[in-house]
Amino acid sequence: MSTASAAAGLAGTRLRELRARALWLVPAAVVALGAPFSLSDYHVFQLTQVVVYAIAVLGLNLLTGFSGQISLGNGAFYALGAYSAVIAMTHAGVPYWATPPLAGALCFAAGYLFGRSAARLEGLYLALATFALAITTPQLLKLDALERWTGGNQGVVIDKPVSPIPALFNHDRWLYFFCLAVAILLFTGAWNVVRGRTGRALIALRDHPIAAGAMGIDVAAYKATVFGVSAMFTGIAGALGALLSGFVAPDSFQLALSIQLLVGVVVGGIASIGGTVFGAVFIEVVPDLTKHASEVSPALGWLADVQYPMYGVLLIVTVLVLPGGVAGAAAVVRHRLTRSGGHASGAPRSAL
Amino acid sequence: MTMQAFLHQLASGLASGSIYASLALALVMIFKATHHVNFAQGEIAMFSTYVAYTLIKAGVAYWLAFAITLVGSFLAGLAIERGIMRLLRNAPVLTAVVVFIGLLVVFNGTAGLVFGQTIQEFPSPFDPHAWYGTTYLSPHEVGALAVTLIVLGVVFAFFRFTRLGLAMRAAAESPESSRLVGIRVGWMLALGWGLAAVLGAVAGMMTAPIVFLEPNMMGGVILYAFAAALLGGIDNPWGAPIGGFIVGVLVNLGGAYVVGSHLQQALALAVILAVLVFRPSGLFGRTVVVRV
Numbered sequence: 001m002s003t004a005s006a007a008a009g010l011a012g013t014r015l016r017e018l019r020a021r022a023l024w025l026v027p028a029a030v031v032a033l034g035a036p037f038s039l040s041d042y043h044v045f046q047l048t049q050v051v052v053y054a055i056a057v058l059g060l061n062l063l064t065g066f067s068g069q070i071s072l073g074n075g076a077f078y079a080l081g082a083y084s085a086v087i088a089m090t091h092a093g094v095p096y097w098a099t100p101p102l103a104g105a106l107c108f109a110a111g112y113l114f115g116r117s118a119a120r121l122e123g124l125y126l127a128l129a130t131f132a133l134a135i136t137t138p139q140l141l142k143l144d145a146l147e148r149w150t151g152g153n154q155g156v157v158i159d160k161p162v163s164p165i166p167a168l169f170n171h172d173r174w175l176y177f178f179c180l181a182v183a184i185l186l187f188t189g190a191w192n193v194v195r196g197r198t199g200r201a202l203i204a205l206r207d208h209p210i211a212a213g214a215m216g217i218d219v220a221a222y223k224a225t226v227f228g229v230s231a232m233f234t235g236i237a238g239a240l241g242a243l244l245s246g247f248v249a250p251d252s253f254q255l256a257l258s259i260q261l262l263v264g265v266v267v268g269g270i271a272s273i274g275g276t277v278f279g280a281v282f283i284e285v286v287p288d289l290t291k292h293a294s295e296v297s298p299a300l301g302w303l304a305d306v307q308y309p310m311y312g313v314l315l316i317v318t319v320l321v322l323p324g325g326v327a328g329a330a331a332v333v334r335h336r337l338t339r340s341g342g343h344a345s346g347a348p349r350s351a352l
Numbered sequence: 353m354t355m356q357a358f359l360h361q362l363a364s365g366l367a368s369g370s371i372y373a374s375l376a377l378a379l380v381m382i383f384k385a386t387h388h389v390n391f392a393q394g395e396i397a398m399f400s401t402y403v404a405y406t407l408i409k410a411g412v413a414y415w416l417a418f419a420i421t422l423v424g425s426f427l428a429g430l431a432i433e434r435g436i437m438r439l440l441r442n443a444p445v446l447t448a449v450v451v452f453i454g455l456l457v458v459f460n461g462t463a464g465l466v467f468g469q470t471i472q473e474f475p476s477p478f479d480p481h482a483w484y485g486t487t488y489l490s491p492h493e494v495g496a497l498a499v500t501l502i503v504l505g506v507v508f509a510f511f512r513f514t515r516l517g518l519a520m521r522a523a524a525e526s527p528e529s530s531r532l533v534g535i536r537v538g539w540m541l542a543l544g545w546g547l548a549a550v551l552g553a554v555a556g557m558m559t560a561p562i563v564f565l566e567p568n569m570m571g572g573v574i575l576y577a578f579a580a581a582l583l584g585g586i587d588n589p590w591g592a593p594i595g596g597f598i599v600g601v602l603v604n605l606g607g608a609y610v611v612g613s614h615l616q617q618a619l620a621l622a623v624i625l626a627v628l629v630f631r632p633s634g635l636f637g638r639t640v641v642v643r644v
Contacts (some may be wrong), residue, residue: 070449072391117629123445124389125628128578131391135575136621144614255571259453266450309461315454319447320439 054280057264059233065271068206073130075258081238103239111231115224141250155249269327367493369600373593375577378548392455394574397552429549474560585637
């Protein structure tokens with residue numbers, strides 16, 4: 001009797017959760033599918049960049065947010081993904097749609113190996129190693145021995161993907177939907193992993209590595225695998241980013257790129273998948289908005305100038321004042337609202 | 353490869369090594385006291401260098417500008433510790449790392465904003481035709497070596513022979529006991545930050561005539577300093593200068609004879625990864641045993 005009612009209660013919770021999710025999932029889907037048809041080509045390009053960043057920020061968040069391994073060098077995997085896609089297309093004739101899985105596989109292998117050798121490193125030392133990797137990346141990309149493939153300082157230009165149904169989608173819209181499909185696939189995958197057994201293992205690893213080991217979680221294997229998966233996501237984003245810009249060059253992959261991804265994670269919300277999307281919107285839209293504002297009115301020129309140093313202030317303030325980022329703040333607000341408004345749907349799971 | 357060319361590379365490696373040594377010592381000082389790695393150390397040094405540049409441009413004599421910059425950097429370091437770092441006392445590693453990266457961006461971005469992105473020529477106080485220039489070292493390299501060695505000597509003497517230096521070491525080693533004997537641990541940490549900023553400023557002002565002044569000029573140098581600090585053992589102040597000289601020579605000789613100058617940074621990366629993977633305590637560091 002009591003088991004049955006408990007099961008019924010559980011089913012009810014599930015239902016309520018589903019309904020709550022539909023509440024934001026349906027409008028989000030309408031916007032994501034409809035927006036490109038009402039936007040200019042340039043804005044579609046930007047929206048695609050948001051999708052690409054979302055994948056990269058998600059990759060970093062899986063690693064740093066969920067498993068607690070701090071990476072300041074995910075830009076290196078972004079670069080590896082971008083270059084491998086471009087080189088595969090120009091030298092091996094690989095079609096553009098095959099480049100994300102290719103870049104993903106390559107980056108998974110690279111990330112796994114890096115993670116395997118770095119598994120011994122405590123948080124701070126890993127941050128150091130990846131920081132060094134991020135600084136060195138442009139120099140590695142300029143390597144003389146690889147210049148035949150990488151184009152050295154100049155980089156490589158590729159043809160942008162051609163839309164198969166030009167009547168319905170032009171170039172930009174086609175690429176947008178291509179990236180969106182990849183993103184949905186990866187986000188769904190990450191969502192399922194994080195909410196399941198693996199996700200719990202990851203969080204255990206992050207919060208109590210020694211206890212996790214004692215419970216039978218293979219710490220080194222998990223850490224390396226997460227590193228691989230994170231690199232894979234970031235590398236796929238890199239490949240899509242290269243398709244989008246039609247161009248790769250070493251100087252687009254400096255430390256600033258890795259920092260940008262970190263800003264996305266921190267602002268959106270550490271260990272929050274929903275926050276990842278907000279973080280991606282933030283890192284794409286804010287620089288553009290400030291640039292736009294200074295173009296509209298020269299009096300606002302300072303906005304574009306202070307934007308980069310303000311990123312730093314924002315990082316410091318967010319992590320000290322609002323450690324959960326926007327997602328954390330949203331959860332707090334929702335919690336307050338539901339408590340004062342009785343049993344509204346979508347109550348935070350911590351309250352159950 | 354002539355012997356003379358080899359000796360030239362070796363000597364000039366030692367000269368740049370002395371710059372890495374001061375920056376590495378700054379990193380080690382902060383690590384020892386707070387167990388944080390100051391990712392922004394290089395950018396703070398770059399900012400100090402810009403301050404010196406502005407003073408010199410305004411007509412202040414070089415060594416006066418040098419002194420004013422050191423004092424200013426000391427106060428800035430103090431202010432950063434009192435203002436921000438204090439909040440990190442018990443913060444998780446991720447929070448601390450994000451704050452340091454934030455500081456890095458603030459200094460890098462503000463330098464670009466205030467001083468511009470264009471590359472500037474930074475004067476050397478050492479006359480290029482001075483008598484102390486040799487076949488192996490330019491006068492600036494000799495001067496930089498001398499200045500950094502003097503500064504390192506002063507810092508070590510300060511920690512070894514003064515009461516304040518002793519108090520700072522005590523505060524870093526054992527904050528609880530230090531508090532019991534009346535040492536103001538918080539202020540000792542702040543002084544440490546000030547000193548680290550001074551060491552960085554010296555490194556910056558000695559680097560700038562070689563690499564030219566621009567907001568990203570310390571990107572490579574901080575990499576070498578990290579390699580130096582890790583190689584020497586990141587919790588060992590004596591290891592830092594030794595690591596600095598080794599990395600300076602290694603990078604210079606490796607760049608000249610083995611991998612080519614385009615891969616000098618990759619060499620530093622290799623040193624960092626090798627130390628972290630095979631011997632995290634470095635050559636002279638303590639192996640940390642954690643009790644569970």
